[in-house]
Amino acid sequence: MRRRTALRAALLAALPLAAGCGIQGSDVVEAGGAPTVVVQPIPESRMLLYFLGPHGEPMPVSRDTDTTYFPLPERTRPEGGPGEADAASAGVGPGFESGEEPPYGSSPATVKVLAALLAGPGGAEFQAGITTELPESGGPIRVESEPAGGIRLRAPFAARELSRGAVVQLVCTAAYAVDRSGTAPVTVEGPDGALPATTCEAAAG
Amino acid sequence: MKTCVPGEEPGAEHEAGPSAHAPGPSARTPGPSAHAPAAGPGYGTAPENGAGETRPRQEDAPARSRRGRTRGRGPRPFGLRTRLVFAFLLVAAVGCGTTAALTYRAARSAILEQTQNTAVSAFRQQVEDLNISLPLDEGSLRDRLLHIARQGKPRPWRVYAEYGTLRVSSTDRPTSSVLTPELRARVHARETTPHTGFQRVVTNGTPYLTIAVPAVFLTQVGGEPQPTGLVLYAVMELREDEANIEALVTAARDGALPALAIALIPALIAARGVLRPVRELRHAAASMGRGRLDTRIHAKGSDELADLARTFNESAAELERSVTELRRAEARARRFASDVSHELRTPLAGMLAVTEVLDEDAGSLDSDTARAVRLISAETVKLAVLVEDLMEISRFDARAAELHTDEVDVADCVRKTLSGRHWTDPEQVHAVLGEGIRARLDPRRFDVVVANLVGNALRHGRAPVTVRVHADGGSTLVVQVSDRGPGIHPDVLPHVFERFYKADPARARSAGSGLGLAITEENVRLHGGTVEAGNHPAGGAVFTVRIPL
Numbered sequence: 001m002r003r004r005t006a007l008r009a010a011l012l013a014a015l016p017l018a019a020g021c022g023i024q025g026s027d028v029v030e031a032g033g034a035p036t037v038v039v040q041p042i043p044e045s046r047m048l049l050y051f052l053g054p055h056g057e058p059m060p061v062s063r064d065t066d067t068t069y070f071p072l073p074e075r076t077r078p079e080g081g082p083g084e085a086d087a088a089s090a091g092v093g094p095g096f097e098s099g100e101e102p103p104y105g106s107s108p109a110t111v112k113v114l115a116a117l118l119a120g121p122g123g124a125e126f127q128a129g130i131t132t133e134l135p136e137s138g139g140p141i142r143v144e145s146e147p148a149g150g151i152r153l154r155a156p157f158a159a160r161e162l163s164r165g166a167v168v169q170l171v172c173t174a175a176y177a178v179d180r181s182g183t184a185p186v187t188v189e190g191p192d193g194a195l196p197a198t199t200c201e202a203a204a205g
Numbered sequence: 206m207k208t209c210v211p212g213e214e215p216g217a218e219h220e221a222g223p224s225a226h227a228p229g230p231s232a233r234t235p236g237p238s239a240h241a242p243a244a245g246p247g248y249g250t251a252p253e254n255g256a257g258e259t260r261p262r263q264e265d266a267p268a269r270s271r272r273g274r275t276r277g278r279g280p281r282p283f284g285l286r287t288r289l290v291f292a293f294l295l296v297a298a299v300g301c302g303t304t305a306a307l308t309y310r311a312a313r314s315a316i317l318e319q320t321q322n323t324a325v326s327a328f329r330q331q332v333e334d335l336n337i338s339l340p341l342d343e344g345s346l347r348d349r350l351l352h353i354a355r356q357g358k359p360r361p362w363r364v365y366a367e368y369g370t371l372r373v374s375s376t377d378r379p380t381s382s383v384l385t386p387e388l389r390a391r392v393h394a395r396e397t398t399p400h401t402g403f404q405r406v407v408t409n410g411t412p413y414l415t416i417a418v419p420a421v422f423l424t425q426v427g428g429e430p431q432p433t434g435l436v437l438y439a440v441m442e443l444r445e446d447e448a449n450i451e452a453l454v455t456a457a458r459d460g461a462l463p464a465l466a467i468a469l470i471p472a473l474i475a476a477r478g479v480l481r482p483v484r485e486l487r488h489a490a491a492s493m494g495r496g497r498l499d500t501r502i503h504a505k506g507s508d509e510l511a512d513l514a515r516t517f518n519e520s521a522a523e524l525e526r527s528v529t530e531l532r533r534a535e536a537r538a539r540r541f542a543s544d545v546s547h548e549l550r551t552p553l554a555g556m557l558a559v560t561e562v563l564d565e566d567a568g569s570l571d572s573d574t575a576r577a578v579r580l581i582s583a584e585t586v587k588l589a590v591l592v593e594d595l596m597e598i599s600r601f602d603a604r605a606a607e608l609h610t611d612e613v614d615v616a617d618c619v620r621k622t623l624s625g626r627h628w629t630d631p632e633q634v635h636a637v638l639g640e641g642i643r644a645r646l647d648p649r650r651f652d653v654v655v656a657n658l659v660g661n662a663l664r665h666g667r668a669p670v671t672v673r674v675h676a677d678g679g680s681t682l683v684v685q686v687s688d689r690g691p692g693i694h695p696d697v698l699p700h701v702f703e704r705f706y707k708a709d710p711a712r713a714r715s716a717g718s719g720l721g722l723a724i725t726e727e728n729v730r731l732h733g734g735t736v737e738a739g740n741h742p743a744g745g746a747v748f749t750v751r752i753p754l
Contacts, residue, residue, distance in 0.1 A: 023317065023412040023447050026405040028391045031321075031416075034399040035329045036430055039422040040338040048424065054370045057393070059434040060422075062339040125340045129370025180425040201429075 043180060047113045050172040050200075051121050052165045054129045058172060058204050061125055063116065065109075113177040114141045114153070117169060133166040143174070150185035150197055151178055159190030164203075172200035285483070286476040293472030294465060301464045305457035313450050317405070320359060320446050325403055325416055327358035328439045332418050339433060341368050350375045353437075360445060365438040383413045383440050392417040392436050399432050405443070412443040482510040486517060498525035543599040546592045553589045560585045587718070594720035598704065601727040608731050610645040615674050615682060618648055622655045623672070633668045634659060639675040644682050644754050650728040654736075657725040658686040658748045664717060666690025666746055676754065682734075684750040692740040701738045702726040 039046075039062050046062045053059040118137045121130045139156040146152050153174055162170070167188060176182040187197040331353040337345075346366055354364045354375030365374040365381055367389075372379035383406050391402045399419035406413045416439040421430035485502050492500040500521060504514035560582035567575040567582075600606045616638035628634040655672070662670040666688025673685040693701060700706045705719040729736040734752035741747045 023313075023405060023407065023443055023450060025407045025412075028385075028388050028402045028404045030391075030400045030402050031325045032329070032401050034401055034419045034421045034430065034432075035333040037332060037335040037337055037420045037422055037433060037435070039433065040336060043423075043425060053434055055393070057434065058432075059369060060339055060431060121340075124342050127342065127371070128340045128368055130340060176424060181428055182424055182431075 048176045051130045110177040152187040158192040168203045171203045175200040289476040290472040297468030301461035362439040362441040368435045392419045414441045546595040591718040594718040615642040637673045657721040662688040682752045687747040
């Protein structure tokens with residue numbers, strides 16, 4: 001009896017040695033934050049358009065403001081007279097570095113960026129499976145500055161029928177267009193009414 | 206009647222001489238050794254310490270067989286040595302095993318951590334060096350992956366990238382089956398800020414390290430990093446680490462086995478240290494049991510076993526002292542009985558001579574005086590018999606009685622005994638003697654045996670007494686003496702051979718000395734035989750003597 005107990009103890013002592021040999025698989029282990037890559041072109045000469053990935057996740061697309069193909073510059077011109085001049089000024093940012101901050105709504109660059117978003121993904125983006133959920137738009141989206149801070153997008157399409165992904169696209173694109181920190185609250189309004197104001201982070205989360 | 210034997214013994218007469226010359230008991234050489242020659246040339250040559258020799262010799266046979274049994278026993282399966290060795294080995298095994306296991310685990314996680322940390326930080330570094338445009342196109346992504354794939358640290362890796370629906374890798378297969386859905390789900394999780402993750406995966410027995418890195422970018426300096434939608438994976442084989450870890454196991458085993466072997470040495474030393482004193486103690490105890498009371502153990506050291514040895518020695522010394530004391534007292538008592546009978550013998554010899562003369566002249570005396578003289582004469586003879594019997598008994602007690610055997614014809618011997626006592630009347634003593642039985646006997650002692658038994662039967666039983674002699678199965682001489690008396694009462698039977706035992710206490714005086722049957726028994730025992738008393742179913746006592754031929 002006592003010998004059996006001793007034997008058991010010996011086996012128990014040898015168990016970790018026998019059981020734990022070799023390399024075992026593991027769970028997923030988090031190892032710090034994600035690495036930051038440099039995205040071309042430099043922030044000052046690019047605009048960020050948020051499309052959607054194959055699983056509906058927001059996918060930012062960066063376009064050079066100088067060389068980007070604007071499909072709808074003519075359409076925006078009637079609204080903002082100095083459209084071409086603004087396009088040039090957008091190259092140095094929407095007034096952040098200049099010190100004098102123009103009111104959001106008056107930023108013609110934002111309007112142009114939204115127009116580019118509405119135009120949908122281009123060739124390379126199609127290749128990567130990037131899509132948009134925004135509806136075909138009959139007209140441009142107007143941008144207004146809110147008194148309480150943030151901006152209001154007046155879309156020519158029904159806002160309440162927009163999918164969640166489409167809202168993320170609008171909110172994030174607009175937010176990063178007016179402010180590179182992307183923290184401005186955005187209200188999307190359509191002919192059928194307005195959605196509550198939200199930030200890009202909240203909408204994407 | 207018993208007078209015939211001791212009285213007729215020539216040695217007894219010789220012996221009276223020297224003893225008579227002795228000035229007194231105080232001047233006499235003490236000890237029965239002085240009396241030894243008294244038994245005559247044939248008897249009592251054994252010295253007193255011979256008694257001490259005889260006892261061990263008798264007990265030697267069983268003792269030897271016992272010792273042989275214990276010595277013959279080999280190493281016991283669960284003896285002290287086995288248990289000690291087992292315990293030592295167990296402790297060593299547990300110690301080695303635990304140490305090896307813990308060391309192994311620590312070393313293994315150190316090796317793996319080292320590899321993982323190096324790989325993760327190297328991969329992150331490679332990704333951080335990326336300079337991309339969004340969206341990514343397959344061609345440029347592939348170029349970058351091929352570049353990263355060449356920078357594998359600490360071991361080569363394969364690199365995979367996922368961007369939208371694009372699947373690009375540094376190998377010819379765009380995706381890897383090693384990457385688990387959990388790892389993918391973790392890096393694609395939108396709820397939390399993106400993190401680098403890694404996972405060890407064992408596929409088909411090969412361990413892999415898989416690292417997943419979601420690439421983020423900054424929208425402004427110091428801003429929140431935003432996901433680019435690009436996720437890079439690195440897959441690294443851990444074969445080399447596995448080999449290193451296996452080397453650890455081998456090292457642990459190679460270290461543990463010699464440790465176990467080395468543990469055997471102290472185990473055996475410890476077992477020896479315990480077993481040797483125990484063995485000594487056992488031998489000493491056995492030796493004591495064989496009567497060697499002077500046995501002592503060499504006790505050294507200060508451990509419990511040495512204490513035990515010392516206690517044993519003290520006990521042995523005490524025992525030896527007590528036993529010596531007892532033996533001395535016993536010897537003194539025996540010597541006293543022997544001395545007394547010796548001292549009585551000389552005056553008795555003189556008295557016997559005088560009473561013989563008086564007996565012859567009794568006829569000329571007046572009747573009262575004649576009766577008194579005859580009475581004195583008879584009692585003196587009895588006294589002489591008693592003294593002779595006492596001396597004989599004390600020789601037995603002193604173990605000074607010796608057997609002087611001779612090849613004799615038993616029937617002749619018995620006939621000689623009967624005729625020597627004038628028991629020739631068949632009405633009185635009827636002898637049925639098997640002829641031609643030859644045995645190695647001490648004729649004098651055999652004579653005493655037969656005479657005592659027949660005399661006893663005549664005295665206490667009734668005639669005719671029958672003496673039968675035959676050989677039982679050719680190996681035992683049987684002498685049977687029966688009478689036609691009332692037999693022996695069953696209560697008395699067990700005591701008939703005791704000294705001075707009186708069957709009827711009221712009958713204080715009897716014709717015999719009260720030592721006759723005791724002397725008979727001692728003589729038979731000296732021949733290595735037995736004597737027993739019983740009752741014949743048809744009536745009468747039967748005494749049977751059996752002596753091996």
